[in-house]
Amino acid sequence: MREHTGRLRELAGKLRWYWRELTGESAYDRYLAHARAHDPGASPLSRREFERRRTDAAEDDPREGFRCC
Amino acid sequence: MWTLVAIAGAVGWAMLALARGEEVSATWMVVAALGTYAIGYRFYSRFLAHRVLKVDKNRATPAERLNNGVDFHPTDRRVLFGHHFAAVAGAGPLVGPVLAAQMGYLPGTIWIVVGVIFAGAVQDMVTLFFSTRRDGRSLGQMARDEVGPVGGAAALIAVFAIMIILLAVLAMVIVNALAESPWGVFSIAMTIPIALFMGFYLRVLRPGRVTEVSVIGVMLLLLAIVSGGWVAESSWAETFTLSPGALVVWMVIYGFVASVLPVWMLLAPRDYLSTFMKVGTIALLAIGVIVAMPSLKMPAVTEFASRGDGPVFAGSLFPFVFITIACGALSGFHSLVASGTTPKMIQKETQVRMVGYGAMLTESFVAIMAMVAACIIDPGLFFAINAPAGAIGDTVQSASEAVANFGFTISPQDLTAAAEAVEEDSLLSRTGGAPTFALGMSEIFSAVIGGAGMKAFWYHFAIMFEALFILTTVDAGTRVGRFMLQDMLGNVYKPFREVSWKPGVWIASAVVVGGWGYFLWAGVHDPLGGINQLFPLFGIANQLLAAVALAVCTTLLVKSGRLKWAWVTAVPLAWDVAVTLTASWQKIFSGDTAVGFFAQRQVYADAIDAGKVIAPAKDMDDMHTVVLNSTVNGVLAAFFALLVIVILVDAGRVCYRAIRYPEQVVLHEAKFEQSRIVAPAGFFPTAEEKAELAEASRSDRGHPATGAR
Numbered sequence: 044m045r046e047h048t049g050r051l052r053e054l055a056g057k058l059r060w061y062w063r064e065l066t067g068e069s070a071y072d073r074y075l076a077h078a079r080a081h082d083p084g085a086s087p088l089s090r091r092e093f094e095r096r097r098t099d100a101a102e103d104d105p106r107e108g109f110r111c112c
Numbered sequence: 113m114w115t116l117v118a119i120a121g122a123v124g125w126a127m128l129a130l131a132r133g134e135e136v137s138a139t140w141m142v143v144a145a146l147g148t149y150a151i152g153y154r155f156y157s158r159f160l161a162h163r164v165l166k167v168d169k170n171r172a173t174p175a176e177r178l179n180n181g182v183d184f185h186p187t188d189r190r191v192l193f194g195h196h197f198a199a200v201a202g203a204g205p206l207v208g209p210v211l212a213a214q215m216g217y218l219p220g221t222i223w224i225v226v227g228v229i230f231a232g233a234v235q236d237m238v239t240l241f242f243s244t245r246r247d248g249r250s251l252g253q254m255a256r257d258e259v260g261p262v263g264g265a266a267a268l269i270a271v272f273a274i275m276i277i278l279l280a281v282l283a284m285v286i287v288n289a290l291a292e293s294p295w296g297v298f299s300i301a302m303t304i305p306i307a308l309f310m311g312f313y314l315r316v317l318r319p320g321r322v323t324e325v326s327v328i329g330v331m332l333l334l335l336a337i338v339s340g341g342w343v344a345e346s347s348w349a350e351t352f353t354l355s356p357g358a359l360v361v362w363m364v365i366y367g368f369v370a371s372v373l374p375v376w377m378l379l380a381p382r383d384y385l386s387t388f389m390k391v392g393t394i395a396l397l398a399i400g401v402i403v404a405m406p407s408l409k410m411p412a413v414t415e416f417a418s419r420g421d422g423p424v425f426a427g428s429l430f431p432f433v434f435i436t437i438a439c440g441a442l443s444g445f446h447s448l449v450a451s452g453t454t455p456k457m458i459q460k461e462t463q464v465r466m467v468g469y470g471a472m473l474t475e476s477f478v479a480i481m482a483m484v485a486a487c488i489i490d491p492g493l494f495f496a497i498n499a500p501a502g503a504i505g506d507t508v509q510s511a512s513e514a515v516a517n518f519g520f521t522i523s524p525q526d527l528t529a530a531a532e533a534v535e536e537d538s539l540l541s542r543t544g545g546a547p548t549f550a551l552g553m554s555e556i557f558s559a560v561i562g563g564a565g566m567k568a569f570w571y572h573f574a575i576m577f578e579a580l581f582i583l584t585t586v587d588a589g590t591r592v593g594r595f596m597l598q599d600m601l602g603n604v605y606k607p608f609r610e611v612s613w614k615p616g617v618w619i620a621s622a623v624v625v626g627g628w629g630y631f632l633w634a635g636v637h638d639p640l641g642g643i644n645q646l647f648p649l650f651g652i653a654n655q656l657l658a659a660v661a662l663a664v665c666t667t668l669l670v671k672s673g674r675l676k677w678a679w680v681t682a683v684p685l686a687w688d689v690a691v692t693l694t695a696s697w698q699k700i701f702s703g704d705t706a707v708g709f710f711a712q713r714q715v716y717a718d719a720i721d722a723g724k725v726i727a728p729a730k731d732m733d734d735m736h737t738v739v740l741n742s743t744v745n746g747v748l749a750a751f752f753a754l755l756v757i758v759i760l761v762d763a764g765r766v767c768y769r770a771i772r773y774p775e776q777v778v779l780h781e782a783k784f785e786q787s788r789i790v791a792p793a794g795f796f797p798t799a800e801e802k803a804e805l806a807e808a809s810r811s812d813r814g815h816p817a818t819g820a821r
Binding site: 066073074078093098106 | 188198379448
């Protein structure tokens, strides 16, 4: 029984991970990890600021992330 | 195991091809397609990866070398597959197969499956590979670097022209589906406030919480569909009943406003909504087809295939089936995605097979389902929906008679009943593919959930789902067109290049919207039927872009010393060029007035001189419209053909030089760097890859980010 719930939890975790990666919800976590790994002393952007810049980047080059017909 | 798959596929094809006079289950079409894809993926794409491209698992990708945690970052292959698929699959594979169904289900299906394996998926995979080797450079940049300035300029112009035609055709699909339909118009109009709310939520209330806001958004969307039904029966119905002409004006206004608003307000939230709806609906449809097992009512091959006088689009099977079905078999547009975002995120070079080839096979399967949806509805109804008003008149009686002349039967009562079942006033001449697809989908879904009572809901659900992502494409495409135009105008007057210079943005947006708006307006008012006239041009344009991509790929294969294998892209290129040039030739020079634009122009111009009005034109204004439209379309077809020839000649010149003087070849490939990431190539790791992963995690415990999950 315990083994089953463990497996289910693992599966749910994997699904959650996949979903967050796919929707870009984990982009901020990735950025944080990247920023901390490269320069532990730096003060990373807040989530609000990060998401703002991420969306606004599409303004500068609309070809990024363009979808097909 | 592979023998079994091959046998299953072969049985599927046999059932499809040999059925005479009886209905075949759509399941066979699905089995035939999936079996063939599996074989193609297992053997041909493996050959491409290992023998032709020689993908190198030791070579670091741009994502690994240039990792900045934002746009360059190594992404898990399964996630990237999802991203790439969502980016390449749109409305295209849902429209083309529906129109091509007028020639029967067989020609289109064969082309979709064979085309994707030997042409479409090859193009996507090879472009992705070469772009990955060049730090994710775009197709236009690769054409300039590797072919030359002439080829590069031709490629840029081609992309821009295609964008305009694409947007016009997609917008026309929506106009035809929403005209005189208060339910549809209300539901679609509601998506704008919903998207604005989502945009506000993501910007101000809870930044980055995509899942929550999408759940709320999808709920509101379903509510919008249901309430559309109430509105259609209320006193508001009048307000939301719009003529095609009025819808064109609204589309143009929407296109302009949406493209100058900040991305976060409308585009970003809409993009989330339409992507979820798209992937969700496609998954539902696949399940629906398998559970409901509908049978195909359309004949395998209709007489229009050989006679070439079909009402949906004119011309014979070769080349027009191959023009009509672009997305799903071979779509030039994909080369823009395969040389854009995806190469900057791919983790390992070895994964181009799964991402490039695999995602394209999946899109092809979407096209197969569109074909199923079109072929399970009654052929009589199919032709009544897809033939232009000029051919079938505007009453159910005249439509029923016209359909009888096509060689199919449907009674006026049945036509009325079909429209009533989905709570629309009329389904006649709802050209463009979306309504046909929606009808087929409502047939399949209502067989699984809700029965006949849910048909109207499912129909409008399908219309909404297509309209949603077409409107998103209109917005995003206008932005891309504007960006390219600003770049070109920047050569003349510098400030145009500044994205923040508002007048430049407005002017360029207005020009792009004006461009597609013109074709949309002309198409909607064309007495001969806009889709009938414009869709072939769109197909030619898309295949032209494929010719550019394949020419660049072939040049690169030759320049990188793979001459022996250059046929893998050269053969599809030759086929594509044959199709595109034959189609353009016929569109320009054919004496058949249904096919040749100039022959058509001549007949109508002569009649104007003689003071006569020829049906389907109703008056002299209509006559002048026909003359103007056929002139513009004819010139455009000639222009596209010219571009193909320019690019081919230029690529040929570069290839010749590379073969003749191999020592002078300059490749713009990024330098080799050892890859430290260990990750499997396919969906499931092989035994060998599992061992490598275990080894990597033992020796590298401190860096969990470098191993795959």
